Amino acid sequence: MKKSSSLLKGNASTFGRDVLDVVCLIPFGRVTTYGAIAAYLGSKKSSRIVGWILNSVKEHSAIPAHRVVNRFGLLTAKNHFKSPTTMQEMLESEGINIENDLVVDFENYFWNPTSTLSI
DNA sequence: ACGCTGACGTAAC
DNA sequence: AGTTACGCCAGCG
Numbered sequence: 001m002k003k004s005s006s007l008l009k010g011n012a013s014t015f016g017r018d019v020l021d022v023v024c025l026i027p028f029g030r031v032t033t034y035g036a037i038a039a040y041l042g043s044k045k046s047s048r049i050v051g052w053i054l055n056s057v058k059e060h061s062a063i064p065a066h067r068v069v070n071r072f073g074l075l076t077a078k079n080h081f082k083s084p085t086t087m088q089e090m091l092e093s094e095g096i097n098i099e100n101d102l103v104v105d106f107e108n109y110f111w112n113p114t115s116t117l118s119i
Numbered sequence: 120a121c122g123c124t125g126a127c128g129t130a131a132c
Numbered sequence: 133a134g135t136t137a138c139g140c141c142a143g144c145g
Contacts, residue, residue, distance in 0.1 A: 015141055050141095
């Protein structure tokens, strides 16, 4: 069931393509983690790569990279955005409250691709 | 062409 | 129980 994502281009030969597909599917006002995406792709140990792939994502891309945080709900990626507060601003703009770079009620907003996409 | 680094997570000591 | 080391894949020097 997994593996056959290829929701965007179809050339899902690379891990990065799958990552972008999943991130792009994150619902508005929801967040997910690098590990969840990696686990959905079949390699939970590849969580590092997920973040690295997102680094290639430009803000003008359709990929909501700001909705991806680490497993603690910490905005580790905020440092990589235009401004350290950009990520927080965008999340708050979606109704997610951030306190001290940490997502409030993180598990409540957490979106699990494995539970949602691979029913 | 080769090697290192990097937005994490888990296992092992 | 806390700390250290490793694994994964892709982009860049």
